[in-house]
Amino acid sequence: MSKSLPLDAAIIGAGAMGATVALHLARSGMRVALIDRGEICREASGVNAGTLTLHMTRAALVPYAMKGRELWLNAPNWLGMDVGARSAPGFSLAFTREELEMVEKRAEARAAMGAPIELVTPKRACEIDPGLNPSMIAAAFCELDGHVTAYMTGRAYRRALLATGAMIMENSPVTALDREDGLHVIRIDGGAPVRAKRLVLAGGVWLEPMLAWLGLKVPVKTLINQLVVTERMRPVMRSVVGIANGLLSLKQFENGTVLIGGGWQGNGDRVRGGVETIPKNLIGNIQLARHAIPALGETRVNRVWLGLESETADALPMIGEIPGHEEAYVIGCVHSGYTSAPYMGRLLADRILGREPEMPLFGPARLIQKDKNMELSA
Amino acid sequence: MAATCDVIVVGAGPAGAEAAMECARHGLDVVLIDEAPDAGGQVYRATPKGFRTQGPREPEAEIGDDLRKRLADSSVRCRFDTLLWSIAPGYRADLLGPDGPSSEEAPIVVIANGARERVVPFPGWTLPGVIGLAGATVMLKSQKVLPGRQTLVAGAGPLLLAVATTLRKAGGEVAGVIDLASRREWLATVPATISRPDLLARGIGWTSRLTLAGVPMRYRQAIRRIEQAEAGKLRAFVGPVYATGAPVAGTVREFVVDAVAVGNGLAPASEVTRLLRAEHVYDTVQKAWVPQLDEDFRTSLPGLFVVGDGAGISGAAAAAIDGRRVGLSIAFDADRLSADNYRAQKRTLSTGAKKARRFGQAMARLMAPRSGQIAAIAADAVVCRCEDVTRAELDAAVADGATSPNQVKAWTRCGMGPCQGRTCGDIASALAAAALGQEAPPAPMTGRSPLRPLPLGVLAGDIDYDDLELPPPAPL
Numbered sequence: 001m002s003k004s005l006p007l008d009a010a011i012i013g014a015g016a017m018g019a020t021v022a023l024h025l026a027r028s029g030m031r032v033a034l035i036d037r038g039e040i041c042r043e044a045s046g047v048n049a050g051t052l053t054l055h056m057t058r059a060a061l062v063p064y065a066m067k068g069r070e071l072w073l074n075a076p077n078w079l080g081m082d083v084g085a086r087s088a089p090g091f092s093l094a095f096t097r098e099e100l101e102m103v104e105k106r107a108e109a110r111a112a113m114g115a116p117i118e119l120v121t122p123k124r125a126c127e128i129d130p131g132l133n134p135s136m137i138a139a140a141f142c143e144l145d146g147h148v149t150a151y152m153t154g155r156a157y158r159r160a161l162l163a164t165g166a167m168i169m170e171n172s173p174v175t176a177l178d179r180e181d182g183l184h185v186i187r188i189d190g191g192a193p194v195r196a197k198r199l200v201l202a203g204g205v206w207l208e209p210m211l212a213w214l215g216l217k218v219p220v221k222t223l224i225n226q227l228v229v230t231e232r233m234r235p236v237m238r239s240v241v242g243i244a245n246g247l248l249s250l251k252q253f254e255n256g257t258v259l260i261g262g263g264w265q266g267n268g269d270r271v272r273g274g275v276e277t278i279p280k281n282l283i284g285n286i287q288l289a290r291h292a293i294p295a296l297g298e299t300r301v302n303r304v305w306l307g308l309e310s311e312t313a314d315a316l317p318m319i320g321e322i323p324g325h326e327e328a329y330v331i332g333c334v335h336s337g338y339t340s341a342p343y344m345g346r347l348l349a350d351r352i353l354g355r356e357p358e359m360p361l362f363g364p365a366r367l368i369q370k371d372k373n374m375e376l377s378a
Numbered sequence: 379m380a381a382t383c384d385v386i387v388v389g390a391g392p393a394g395a396e397a398a399m400e401c402a403r404h405g406l407d408v409v410l411i412d413e414a415p416d417a418g419g420q421v422y423r424a425t426p427k428g429f430r431t432q433g434p435r436e437p438e439a440e441i442g443d444d445l446r447k448r449l450a451d452s453s454v455r456c457r458f459d460t461l462l463w464s465i466a467p468g469y470r471a472d473l474l475g476p477d478g479p480s481s482e483e484a485p486i487v488v489i490a491n492g493a494r495e496r497v498v499p500f501p502g503w504t505l506p507g508v509i510g511l512a513g514a515t516v517m518l519k520s521q522k523v524l525p526g527r528q529t530l531v532a533g534a535g536p537l538l539l540a541v542a543t544t545l546r547k548a549g550g551e552v553a554g555v556i557d558l559a560s561r562r563e564w565l566a567t568v569p570a571t572i573s574r575p576d577l578l579a580r581g582i583g584w585t586s587r588l589t590l591a592g593v594p595m596r597y598r599q600a601i602r603r604i605e606q607a608e609a610g611k612l613r614a615f616v617g618p619v620y621a622t623g624a625p626v627a628g629t630v631r632e633f634v635v636d637a638v639a640v641g642n643g644l645a646p647a648s649e650v651t652r653l654l655r656a657e658h659v660y661d662t663v664q665k666a667w668v669p670q671l672d673e674d675f676r677t678s679l680p681g682l683f684v685v686g687d688g689a690g691i692s693g694a695a696a697a698a699i700d701g702r703r704v705g706l707s708i709a710f711d712a713d714r715l716s717a718d719n720y721r722a723q724k725r726t727l728s729t730g731a732k733k734a735r736r737f738g739q740a741m742a743r744l745m746a747p748r749s750g751q752i753a754a755i756a757a758d759a760v761v762c763r764c765e766d767v768t769r770a771e772l773d774a775a776v777a778d779g780a781t782s783p784n785q786v787k788a789w790t791r792c793g794m795g796p797c798q799g800r801t802c803g804d805i806a807s808a809l810a811a812a813a814l815g816q817e818a819p820p821a822p823m824t825g826r827s828p829l830r831p832l833p834l835g836v837l838a839g840d841i842d843y844d845d846l847e848l849p850p851p852a853p854l
């Protein structure tokens with residue numbers, strides 16, 4: 001990159017968050033580079049469950065998720081490609097008294113934020129989806145649910161970004177940030193530094209080390225989420241299914257495979273990635289799945305994988321200006337962040353472009369620790 | 379972790395069985411795991427009970443019976459009909475056997491899981507009636523079933539002759555043997571095959587008997603495509619190729635047959651070491667990732683060994699000797715024999731191993747997939763048969779910016795089906811690397827559990843909802 005021609009913006013982290021910000025900035029005429037240490041959308045944004053559910057979204061984020069869901073369903077229009085986003089009804093099931101209480105409380109909190117969730121009887125639930133286990137005692141039902149095939153995300157964004165003229169720098173690990181002549185200098189392992197007027201950190205679980213480059217301490221928890229996919233099987237369900245405590249997310253794709261998730265944990269960390277499946281958690285997860293959709297007993301488990309999800313201390317996102325640093329922004333740690341990424345990214349792009357975002361951002365100042373000891377959290 | 383034994387050995391072929399017995403001979407407590415019902419592996423596979431063998435017994439049958447007898451007399455704890463479906467560092471082997479899921483734990487693991495077969499795709503290789511050479515061997519050997527009345531045998535390597543001969547012995551008809559290699563390439567292996575005169579003589583015997591029987595032997599030719607023909611038959615189009623494997627202009631012959639057995643060599647089944655994320659190196663000749671090993675078959679991970687075909691194809695004889703070498707090293711590390719004793723035994727084994735390996739490797743070279751053949755795969759040929767992904771779709775993913783086999787997989791579903799890329803992964807990776815102008819793909823496809831598809835109902839069992847152990851609920 002020549003010194004005389006700094007970029008308007010450099011976005012570090014090519015997940016759905018960073019890619020969306022880059023896309024909107026580029027479409028507004030900015031010269032941008034989207035930089036990733038690997039390939040586009042190969043971390044959380046390419047390996048997640050792709051559930052567009054409101055049952056599980058943190059209540060405070062429901063309005064954002066509803067916008068994000070719409071955007072995914074309209075992807076051919078603004079992203080230029082069908083990423084397999086499909087609308088489907090969604091359930092959160094209760095099998096015990098305790099779970100019924102939980103379902104009621106959760107549904108109420110989300111309905112208050114605008115999610116059209118209602119409680120239905122087992123009979124009604126089974127009419128909507130005959131694949132469900134009729135032994136439930138009740139279910140929360142939401143018309144607005146659905147799913148995306150997450151592994152297509154990177155392909156869609158890459159095409160869209162190239163069409164805008166944005167630069168995509170993959171396999172380019174950023175190692176440090178500097179400030180020279182009023183510009184951000186992004187140091188890249190094995191490559192020339194990139195200079196840009198604006199900086200966006202969009203590093204998912206790696207936001208903690210990224211913010212540390214700027215001398216800021218913000219602990220980011222890494223969840224090692226396990227997902228399980230079955231072989232193709234006959235149609236056995238038509239809705240997105242969860243249970244009251246949130247430990248299940250279940251859907252069948254058009255190709256007949258069933259994806260089983262729910263945040264069961266594997267072993268691993270930010271440095272090594274997802275290292276190993278914990279058999280007890282695999283078995284627990286599929287026992288729950290089979291309980292919800294009994295026909296799953298007929299199929300076979302084809303692959304289990306682990307993905308890294310980020311969470312801040314208050315479990316709410318970081319989206320906005322980085323305090324004390326000029327023209328530096330952060331975006332990430334969004335619960336159900338895949339659903340809302342197309343919307344969250346647009347909100348931050350609006351802020352960067354000097355437009356008032358449609359909904360409030362989530363400034364990171366509240367999360368910065370005063371403690372000067374920069375040791376990274378686990 | 380609480381160890382359940384000293385050593386876990388995965389795979390009871392010649393490599394694994396010998397490694398296990400050598401460890402046990404030195405007093406180590408060994409658990410030997412195989413998904414097959416008995417020991418023997420690919421070559422020495424036991425005939426299932428209830429099947430009667432006819433005619434003279436192959437030398438393999440004798441060796442196999444001897445192996446099984448020695449194993450039965452040893453202190454090795456065998457767990458057959460038991461699948462290793464996952465493995466965790468340290469090491470914990472997750473198993474699924476006749477009694478459901480269980481696990482074994484040990485600080486030392488020997489992976490001896492053998493090879494998998496590859497087919498360089500052409501249009502029609504996924505039609506019913508087309509099977510792998512290795513698949514045909516298994517059918518003939520352990521199930522005593524003919525793939526069809528009349529079979530065309532094609533591909534590369536010694537399995538061609540073995541399959542053609544076995545087919546005829548079993549009463550089948552061989553329409554032709556289509557060999558990618560030239561006669562000269564076969565002759566060039568003679569110096570190495572001299573080290574195994576028994577096998578050389580057998581090979582020559584096979585060839586001359588097939589020729590005498592009037593079976594057409596076509597050298598430096600390959601199947602271009604196969605179509606469905608009338609009455610459930612297959613029509614194969616066979617034409618000449620360059621030494622690189624790329625097709626060259628010339629007469630294309632048609633064979634109308636019941637079945638086609640085709641294979642382009644074997645590659646190490648690296649799924650276990652990839653799952654554990656041990657270091658691998660890319661073998662540009664075999665076009666496959668091979669675990670990185672030291673001379674005693676140690677991987678980059680402490681306590682983890684790989685031996686036999688899983689360490690690089692070198693044949694059954696080398697696998698057996700190398701298995702013993704691994705066992706010896708493990709026993710020595712565990713202070714079970716003196717340094718002098720260890721060195722003396724190791725020297726004897728190493729000499730034998732060298733001879734055996736020369737033969738095996740010459741055969742492996744003969745069946746290595748050739749770059750020209752891969753480059754010439756037709757755009758409409760299916761590469762990933764589980765997910766029906768064609769070469770054109772793979773090329774399109776690279777054109778869209780995928781730079782690794784993992785990204786190609788994500789964007790096309792190539793390798794996402796039940797075989798998890800065991801069949802197509804190497805070919806897809808080689809195609810991607812070639813399209814990017816690289817000699818080797820940047821990394822192997824990520825290994826994940828389960829190593830084979832697992833019946834969900836068996837794994838999940840029948841549950842009482844109230845007994846489920848659930849983690850705490852997600853936040854509101």
Ligand SMILES: Cc1cc2nc3c(=O)[nH]c(=O)nc-3n(C[C@H](O)[C@H](O)[C@H](O)COP(=O)(O)OP(=O)(O)OC[C@H]3O[C@@H](n4cnc5c(N)ncnc54)[C@H](O)[C@@H]3O)c2cc1C
Binds near residue numbers: 339
């Ligand atoms: C298994 C799993 C299941 C999930 N299921 C759902 C779901 O069903 N629905 C839903 O809405 N959400 C789900 N989520 C959450 C969702 O996937 C994430 O919130 C979202 O994808 C985060 O996007 P991101 O862009 O912030 O992070 P990521 O996609 O992780 O992107 C961060 C990027 O930063 C890059 N990076 C890191 N360090 C560097 C460096 N030094 N230099 C350059 N680049 C670097 C990484 O390579 C990576 O590409 C799930 C998450 C997981 C892990």
Ligand SMILES: Cc1cc2nc3c(=O)[nH]c(=O)nc-3n(C[C@H](O)[C@H](O)[C@H](O)COP(=O)(O)OP(=O)(O)OC[C@H]3O[C@@H](n4cnc5c(N)ncnc54)[C@H](O)[C@@H]3O)c2cc1C
Binds near residue numbers: 411422
């Ligand atoms: C069809 C075929 C025919 C061959 N014919 C000849 C021949 O005639 N002469 C010759 O010299 N070589 C031949 N070879 C090569 C020969 O098989 C190998 O060199 C030799 O068998 C290697 O021994 P091994 O112990 O490494 O592996 P194998 O004999 O392949 O044994 C591996 C064992 O591991 C088990 N296994 C693998 N994965 C798992 C798992 N996840 N869980 C549990 N068990 C598992 C398998 O069931 C198998 O029994 C042939 C190969 C094939 C495939």
